[in-house]
Amino acid sequence: xxxxxxxxxxxxxxxxxxxxxxxxxxxxxxxxxxxxxxxxxxxxxxxxxxxxxxxxxxxxxxxxxxxxxxxxxxxxxxxxxxxxxxxxxxxxxxxxxxxx
Numbered sequence: 001x002x003x004x005x006x007x008x009x010x011x012x013x014x015x016x017x018x019x020x021x022x023x024x025x026x027x028x029x030x031x032x033x034x035x036x037x038x039x040x041x042x043x044x045x046x047x048x049x050x051x052x053x054x055x056x057x058x059x060x061x062x063x064x065x066x067x068x069x070x071x072x073x074x075x076x077x078x079x080x081x082x083x084x085x086x087x088x089x090x091x092x093x094x095x096x097x098x099x100x
Contacts, residue, residue, distance in 0.1 A: 004087045011039040011047040014089070016099025019051060023092055027080050028053050033096065040083050048083045051093070055080050 006014070017036045024030045034053040041047050062073040084093065 005046040
């Protein structure tokens with residue numbers, strides 16, 4: 001199947017859409033929900049939609065004491081995100097809630 005891309009204008013209309021995965025991806029199970037957060041441009045008028053998935057992320061708490069000073073850090077993993085061309089978006093995702 002030939003891969004087709006969004007135009008810049010088409011891709012921008014997808015930002016804010018809440019979507020559901022219709023298939024398993026390497027790090028995202030089928031049925032996961034996500035939000036289109038931005039547009040990724042590949043070439044002149046060829047763009048893809050970037051989806052950030054609503055999946056649990058690990059948090060790490062680091063506490064350090066130096067002399068009489070305590071320093072605490074909380075670090076969270078980056079959210080899982082995937083890019084979708086127009087053909088992938090239409091085949092692999094279902095829009096649950098369009099952007100306003």
